[in-house]
Amino acid sequence: MLAVFPGLDTPALLFFAFAVLLLAGFVKGVIGLGLPTISVGLLGLVLAPLEAAALLLIPNLVTNLWQLLIGPDLRGLIRRLWPMLAGIVVGTLLAAAWFPLGGAAWATPLLGLALFVYAGLGLLAIQLAVPARQEGWAGPLVGLSTGAVTILTGVFVLPAVPYLQGLRLQRDDLVQALGLSFQISTLALAAALLWQGDFRMPQAGASLLALLPALGGMLLGQALRSRIGALAFRRAFFGGLLLLGGYLMLKALL
Template sequence: MIPDLPWLLFAVALLTGGLVKGALGVGLPLVAVPLLSLGMPPHLAIALLVVPVLASNFWQAVEGGRLVPSLQRFGGLIAAQFLATVLTVRMTLALSASQLSAMLAGAVLLAVALMAWKPTLQISASRERAVGVGVGLLSGLLGGVSSLTGPVIITYLMALRLRRDEFVGSISIIYLSAALPLYGAMLLFGRLGPTELTGSLLALVPMAAGLLAGKALRQHLDDNRFRRVLLVFLIVLAILLLLK
């Protein structure tokens, strides 16, 4: 295991990220990566989230039986996101910790811009697929650089006015498809070894506790309240990113 890992920060970041992920279907890397980066290099923070991100997104993708419908509806977005991630992740893995921190700051600024840009936007059914491909390219670029695809995808799915459980299932399969090329490249290029995988497996414990608690909270939210809570989350995240 990683000997100088800040354990309290590790537990708090994963528990908090899992709680938000369970309640809203999003937020694990959005919350945990910036928190973990306060006490470790960003590439290590990303590596420690490998198993929790894959496990939580797979569970939520299959939980509501929306795996196949989501793949059919968002296939263009997923394919574009996969391609953009593959093309950019090699550049990320070649960066130093300080350079990666600077790139993460760029992702933060983009997130803030997205939060400020009319979060009540609606996308018509006729434009959904074309916009989805563009969203996939942009989120793949952002994910390849920082692992943070969330702001772009959240804004897009909110504009589609999906129901609460439909939103959670859809965004989870999109996140899962984005994580596979990112983590595969990290493994291939030596950024993900036995030490990081051990830490990532241990991260399942606080993440799972937060995920279950968050799921219980979600059952008390109807669709309208869910969207309001998600919007509040985005606003709070934007403020935190501005203060980072």
């Protein structure tokens, strides 16, 4: 069923997609993020970024829902973050109206650039500091930018993740806030794909099937979380993304 995507039309490529989804789910289980970033990045080697993002729609919806529901204060986060969340929806839909979904030649190098920048920020441990008085204007701007980046690259970590980290939330609140942001981004992307006719029953069936390895990997990661050194694992995660992003950018130039 995954073969409805042209880049996954052989058994070897299907196995590759299964392994990518398993790995990405495992990383999300360990550190609470990374499923769409790793999946879209690695699948971007054989698929257009938005095709990879379409394959990830249902796994993202399920795993993010799980993440945001188990946190301590969902209502409080919605009240605080709604300007950013509204910006994500508006930015995604506006960008979808202006740019071709996944068909542009620059989509893959832009994906590589996004991964490279995100990984660099993570490795350097650069964190913003967002004063509460600035959230009123910064939140919508971050949301609009995140929505545009989602359409251009298929991933929705920039600038939303650095912004949320800059709010200095408690760990459990931050994990829940990330899940909330990712869920809204996934729903907005799904609306854009449906609007453009790029997510129909065959793609939905493939995305549902992709849930199995992603969820299995996430459960395994959660079970092993306490046995894995979090700092070393995060460095390996960001280091791998840095190399992948660099490769995707170089690939477009060669």
